[in-house]
Each structure stands twice: as structure tokens, then as C-alpha cells.
Amino acid sequence: GAAMAHGHGPGRCRCCGEEAAERGAAWGLYLRIDRQRLQCLNERREGPGATVFRPWEERGDRSKFVESDDDEELLFNIPFTGSVKLKGVIVMGEDDGTHPAEMRLFRNIPHMSFDDTAKEPEQSFSLSRDPLGELEYPTKIARFSNVYHLSMHFPKNFGAETTKIFYIGLKGEWTEAHRHEVTICNYEASANPADHKLEQITPQTHFIS
Numbered sequence: 001g002a003a004m005a006h007g008h009g010p011g012r013c014r015c016c017g018e019e020a021a022e023r024g025a026a027w028g029l030y031l032r033i034d035r036q037r038l039q040c041l042n043e044r045r046e047g048p049g050a051t052v053f054r055p056w057e058e059r060g061d062r063s064k065f066v067e068s069d070d071d072e073e074l075l076f077n078i079p080f081t082g083s084v085k086l087k088g089v090i091v092m093g094e095d096d097g098t099h100p101a102e103m104r105l106f107r108n109i110p111h112m113s114f115d116d117t118a119k120e121p122e123q124s125f126s127l128s129r130d131p132l133g134e135l136e137y138p139t140k141i142a143r144f145s146n147v148y149h150l151s152m153h154f155p156k157n158f159g160a161e162t163t164k165i166f167y168i169g170l171k172g173e174w175t176e177a178h179r180h181e182v183t184i185c186n187y188e189a190s191a192n193p194a195d196h197k198l199e200q201i202t203p204q205t206h207f208i209s
Contacts, residue, residue, distance in 0.1 A: 020057070027056035027090070029170035032080050039077040041114065044069040044162070049076060052168045059092055059133040059167040067098075068154075068163040074100070076152040076168075077112055082177040086144035089125075089152075090169030092133035097160030099129045103137070106151040107144060117153045129158065133167050148177065 030053040040049020044067045051064040068074045086105075093099035104121035106112060122143045128135060144150075150170075157163040 024056040026171050027169045029080075029084060029086070029172055029174060030054060032082060032084060032174045034079040034081050037077075037079045039075075039111070040066055041075040041077070042068050042070060042073055049074075052165050053078075053170070054167065056090075056133075056169055059090070059169065062166060065164050065166040072155075072157045072161065072163045073114065074154040074163055074165065075112060075114060075117065076150075077110065078150045078152065078170075079110065080148055080150070080174070082148070083175045084144075084147045084150070084170075084172050085141060085175075086139050086147050086150065086170060086172040087141055088136045088138050088169075088171035090130070090133050090136055090167065090171075091127055091154075091165060092130050092167040092169075093157075093163075093165050095129050095131040097158045098162060098164040099131075099158050100127055100154040100163050100165060101156050101158050102154065103127055104153040104155065105139065105144070106153065107147050108149050109151055110149045112151040112153075116151075117155070121153070133169065136169075136171070144172075 033053055035050055038050050038053075043049045048064065048066040052066050054061070054064065066074065089103070089105075091100060091103060102124065104117065104124040106116075106119065107122045109116060109119075123140055125137045127137075152168070154163055154165070
């Protein structure tokens with residue numbers, strides 16, 4: 001019992017900074033997104049969709065947000081660089097009608113379009129307005145344990161014409177993909193004898209002309 005009396009309860013001997021750092025690390029899946037292939041459909045301007053996936057500590061940066069265009073719907077196609085076990089999601093918006101009111105998650109359906117959202121999602125959530133990025137929505141982990149592509153559909157908001165999202169946090173674990181064929185392709189491309197032939201031919205052709 002002496003050890004107990006020492007007061008090393010969970011979280012007792014930690015300073016706030018460490019706890020925040022740990023919490024931030026838990027929301028590190030944004031690092032595992034293949035940003036070259038990330039898509040946000042119906043975004044008003046090209047590109048801001050990617051900026052909502054950023055460090056947890058920077059969720060309060062209100063200069064970065066995505067806004068929908070024609071109506072209130074937004075659809076994100078998020079390919080990961082490996083396999084992800086998704087455990088939780090944060091969705092942060094304005095404290096007004098532009099905040100998304102519903103979120104539907106689909107697993108491993110690359111290049112989803114709005115037509116595809118008629119399918120049954122793996123899980124859907126009613127969202128509350130969360131201007132500070134404090135609410136965590138836990139996923140059914142069994143359904144999201146081997147995710148290489150996540151689609152997030154926001155079908156409606158709290159009554160505004162367009163939807164705004166400032167930050168999306170993704171919490172979970174990442175495992176490297178074992179894709180040997182990719183490595184082989186890269187290797188062949190870099191050691192392609194045809195490339196060398198071209199280099200040798202070029203100066204002669206130049207000389208002839």
C-alpha cells in the first residue's frame with residue numbers, strides 16, 4: 001500500500017504541457033494522409049479542403065477553413081499512406097448555421113462521388129456545434145480497423161446556405177502498408193536502361209542537325 005500513498009495516480013504527476021502534447025499526438029493521423037490524392041468535393045475554392053487536416057494544437061487557426069459551394073454538402077475523400085485504425089473524429093465549425101449537423105463515414109471506397117453517398121455509411125453521427133474543437137465522436141473501431149481510404153460526407157448543416165469546416169481531427173493508429181509491388185516499380189523506373197540510351201543518342205542527333 002505504500003506505493004499507493006505516494007500519490008502516483010493516473011495523470012497526477014504530469015504537467016499540462018505533457019498532457020496536451022500527448023493529446024496532440026493522438027490526433028496525428030493527418031500526417032498519414034496522402035495529400036496529393038486528397039479530394040474535397042463541392043468546395044467553393046480549390047484546395048482549402050486539405051488545410052482542415054492539421055495539427056490538433058493548430059485547430060484554432062480560423063484563417064484556414066473550407067466552405068461548400070452550391071449547397072450545404074461537402075464530401076472528403078481521404079486516402080492514407082498505410083492502414084489506419086480510426087478511433088475518433090473531431091469536427092470544428094462556426095457557432096452558427098454553417099456548422100455541419102451530420103457526418104457520415106464510409107470506408108475504403110476511393111473516389112466517392114455525391115451519387116455514391118446514397119449507400120449506407122459505416123457509421124453516421126449527429127453533430128453538435130463545436131466552435132472550439134472539443135467534442136470527440138468515437139467510431140465503432142471494429143468497422144474502422146483497416147482503413148486505407150476514408151470518405152466523410154457532410155449532408156447538411158444547421159440551416160445556412162453553405163457549410164463551413166475549420167478543422168477535422170482524426171484519431172487512431174497507423175500501420176505501414178506492405179506493398180512490395182510499389183517498391184519494385186520504383187526500382188525498375190530508376191534503373192531503366194532506356195533512359196541511358198536516350199542520353200547517348202541526344203548529342204549525336206544534335207550534331208547531325
